[in-house]
Amino acid sequence: MQVLVAYESRGGRTRRAAEALADAIGKQGSGATVKTLKDTTAEDVERSDAIAIGSWVEGFVLFKVGPAKGALEGVGRLPALAGKPAAVFCTYGFNPRATLDTLRQSLEAKGAKVVGENASHRAHPARGAAELAERICASGGGS
């Protein structure tokens, strides 16, 4: 199966999380392409059996904590996902709060079937990547 791992990163931690997820998907015997959400095209999505979307957590101290604005905009530009298996991940500094729920809902609004999620602290961006890769690869989106 082919998995598109698309991310929004400002300082590089979410990029590292995306690369770790792609490595772990490779170890499961599947292929993974890593791209920024900004560079992701409709063709990238259509060629993939499953997608994983990652963001850093952006907020203002006590309120409005969630996915980075650029991540939600990027998801908004994706084509219809029509039942495609999807996963969401984020890196955070303090507390991700509802970030994964918000990302999940944005993908479900596109028709994706969300099969897994992972939040990793910015000190350990690769943590949880292997488990998330297992969930994605077990979703069996295509061959």
Ligand SMILES: Cc1cc2nc3c(=O)[nH]c(=O)nc-3n(C[C@H](O)[C@H](O)[C@H](O)COP(=O)(O)O)c2cc1C
């Ligand atoms: C402007 C800004 C706001 C942030 N707000 C939050 C926040 O509300 N909660 C949190 O847990 N982390 C917050 N962080 C920390 C980042 O989510 C964290 O460092 C993340 O790993 C950065 O990912 P990146 O290196 O891919 O950009 C914030 C970081 C920045 C730069």
